[in-house]
Amino acid sequence: MSCLKSGTLILLTLASATLASHADVKVPAIFSDHMVLQREQANPVWGLADPGEKVTVTIDTQSKTTTADANGNWKVKIDPLEVGGPYTLTVKGNNTLTFDDVLVGEVWICSGQSNMQWSLMNTNFGPLEIASANYPEIRLITVPMKGTQEPQFTFDGQWQVCSPQTVPEFSAVGYLFGQRLYNTLGVPIGLIDNAWGGSSVEGWIPPEKFDVDEYHANYLKDWQDRMANYTDADYQQELDKWLAAAAQWKANGSQGRAPRKPVDPRTDKHRPGNIYYGELLPTVGYGIRGVIWYQGESNAGRAYRYRTSFPLMIETWRELWDQGDFPFYWVQLADFRDETDQPGDSNWAELREAQTMTLDLPNTGQAVIIDVGEGRDIHPRNKQVVANRLAMLALTNDYGYDFAAESPVYESMEVKEDGKVLLTFDNIDQGLYTFDVNEPIGFSIAGEDQQFVWAKGKLVGKNQIEVWSDEVSEPVAVRYGWADNPVVNVQDRNGLPLTPFRTDDWVITTQDK
Template identity: 40%
Template sequence: MVQWWLTRMMVMAVVVGVSGALWADPILPKIFSSNMVMQRGRPLPVWGTAAPGEKITVELGGQSASATADAQGRWQLRLPAQEAGGPAEMVVSGATATVRCENILFGDVWVCSGQSNMEWRTKNSHNAAEALPAALQPQIRLFDVTNNKAVAPLPLTEFEKSPRWLECTPESVAEFSAVGYFFGAELQRELGVPIGLISSSWGGTRIEPWTPECGFADIAELTDIRQKVALANPASAPYQARLRQYLADTELWLTEARQALAAEKPILTKPDYPQELVPLTGNREPTTLFNAMIAPMVPYAICGAIWYQGESNRHDGPLYFYKKQALIGGWRQLWGQGDFPFYWVQLAPYNYGASQPYVLPRMQVTQTSCEAIANTGQVVINDVGNIKDIHPRDKVTVGKRLATLALKKHYDRDVAVWSGPVCVDMTVAAGKARLRFEHVGSGLVARDDKPLSHFELCGAKGIFVPAEAAIVGAAELEVSAAGVDVVHAVRFAWEQLAEPNLMNREGWPAGPFVVGEVPVTNDLQERIPEAAGYHPLYVLDIAEKPNYHNEPVPYVVDRSKDFGGMAVERIAYCLELQKEGQPLQYVFVSMDAFTQNLAQMGVPTAQSEAFFQQNVTGMTIAANVPGVPTGMNLNGGNIEFWPSNYGPQNQANVPNASASAFDFGDGGGKAKEKGYGCLQIHNYEKKCTLIAFNRWGGGTCELGLGNSPQGNLDWTFTSNAGQYSLRRLTVLVQLR
């Protein structure tokens, strides 16, 4: 925290200047203005700038405190806690000037942050015609950072533009966060105290930019982000060490260049400036939005925060837990208010594309898991979403549910129901699963009085099938499916378009869940005898437009931790493709292990540093695709695995390959560079591509079984993934 404040003050010195003459009058940050709400019941930090050595006195509510500006003109003090009420006036007095903030109320201040669904304006919510005329509420005050979007490589002490506190009126709230307003209005109605709302959101942004640098510390799963941020921070030891090394390399080059000039000899180009030292300035880069849109208000006393974000991180899956932990922990550390309440909205159903139906429920379940973080909570809204619109217009329900959650968990109000049904236990008997729920209110019901929807059972084969569910008692369900005699697991609402009808009688819906143990089985061996004896390592439902360079590869199955340290004897790949209404096609290829690095057996990424352009031995091929050679222990196998761009040149001198067309002998691939991407398996003796998966760094990817009938044999430049309704890659291993 000390380093954060030092960095922050360095930025202030650059922005404001070091001349005391600039600070002759006391200056308050923009978070302090007339009409503000200051947090009740908590000591109130007040800070600003003045002339170095100038004494500043702040009077508020009959109390006063003083501080002396330091050598850089900074001052900060704390005023005693105040009871709810107002209006009051704050007077900041220096040696020659006075600043006044009028019409101040004391109540509860909430930060409202996230991406576009938090940013969504009240005037665009579906009930705006009724809500806006009723929004003349002087006990609610609004501070809108969202309309002052900015990024910064280091924490700022001031907002770049000029937000100010406004009384809530139909005009001021029309452009304000709808979720934030309806949340605040419900709190004000229930509590009868002033409510201050600070909106700071940016549509389409990820969670990492909203997280301060300190949040990433000590979270091993986020080491790569922590290192990236540190290398871009001039105050950090890694930055300074890397810059010293660059300067030393440059000085050595200068010496050699002068010597070469005198001797009339050639010299190599000078060392390139390390790109990792370039300041982070994009709105998707870690810390940049916190630095510009949150840091300038810290440590303004607050009550808590609400959060509506996740669409842009939906591919993270379980990794999002650690990122949410970093966000919440970082904010709490810098605010210095302990574990203040932090509540969020689970993502609503939406059609993100047919290629990724399970990405959303995995993310939703991860969001639920984040409730393990102290003093947090979540509301589910799969009953008020819109699968055709990523911005559901019903923000009233969202805001009121967040307020109800806060009333129960923070304000300790007597609220009977503040959550939808949550599955807490499963027992199995006679081929049926009995599920027990908490938060059932006065009982479980179907919202539309129809049979309960979106339940699935998993049997011994590890495959989920549609199931029927029936309510048995106030808090239990019985789930069964034809043909499933042994039940291993149940999952619910496991599809991005799922708008399930299970809820409690009070109208709160149940969110997606999986309960039980899902067996990881090699179902390929039931239809491909050559797959017998292999264990699935990775299973990937390939997106039509993947972005595996900038997002973690979203494996449906990832057993790399299970097999860590075990010796792999053989590796197998099976690519399955199916067009709508046509039979499933596949090619299965196994080979002697070409690496023991499990990460490099999957989709080659710059992070895994996978690069293989080599022959493989002991190749066995099984396929139902015409023209693909099959057999056991075949010669002539080779692989081309890399994350980068590549060219048609036959760089590895593969027999039978062309030097001018993309096929089974290409070149230019690199291990650590992000680019087109190539995962190809060939039989060069038969002049045949067996499996091709190209272009996962952006745009429509390319998939092929056997040789492409047109253009390049290895399917490069076909952009054909949209032709298939099923696209699945399975990586398997045979252990010693």
């Protein structure tokens, strides 16, 4: 048994060691009234009990019985159920737990950092979205943010019926994605929101997986060395500095941004494994269809390493869940910060490239939103477009719908005798299109000197663009949308933007970090 496939067992064993007696059978909070079970598959139910205690799980006409092991761990799998409900699920040991209003449909995890955490009430048309959120067959559950190196068995939360009263603080992207699925599929939808604003991808990965390469091993060791002798006194020292700075800021008339309260690094969202142990693990194994993910901003400074970190996280989650290569769809970083007059380097562009490269994993998809960001705000308010593009990926890849859902991507380039470059693209539906003006905008071109200049462009047929610059007679590389906040306008005619790309493999700014 691998260390990952036994993740739930490790969790329960460590959790049981902290309890004087199980006496009452227990299950984690992911099982509660109003939950949604994933259709078309056997769904695990697990928990704690006295060692040797007989535990029976009953739902509909099914009854599954097992015996708690020496550490008090138990698990059963219930057979697939008919879509709909409501069902009642009971767990009986020395005591009986009863969960009512259980539905069967589609379950998705909504994860990442603040753009996934971003609440519905703070998004565009928030009041309208909230007022119209009367969907009793959509169910919502939020996992609280908890950073720890101690594996957690459960969390403080429960499933809620979607309504104008329960949805305002839920993930906007998650809810809007689920709403699109419900309106299309007509089956119950369960949404598990475990996003944590500002989190790094490393926090979501078990520490034992950091042996994947030297960089990640050193990254983990740096954290371990830092935390080895870190004490309450060390954190108090940081708090005292902050209190002094805050007092000075107030004395100066509260001008500018207030000093930020320090975070205890022992429970920090960047520490390897902290989110995995504290937030993810109590849900690992719960029956799901897939994951939608919106994260990367906090990893932009290590964009080159995201090429490894992000696929590692996806593969680790899939192994932990033991449900095969379940769908995993993410949002590529939007445009952000100031626009630039000249082509240049960009760690956000490098992070976007790492995200695109992760499409090499099976059953993955990327929602490109380079057209909906806000230069002044890292949190674009237009979450409807984000949710639409994620939902299109799910509907076409997982539910049998047939329409364009993937953004156009770079395929190949050909340098012609006249110094022009012919670019060919894939994932083209109705044909390439330029928004607002006729000329393609956002391309830069370089020769062997690696000095990029803006390029002129022209659409050529359905899936090709010709680019050139009078300043580069012998071009060898082309880039598109290669900036924090690029000015770009190429899309498919159905509105899906061209994926930012580069044709070169030259050293990038985050490669040596």
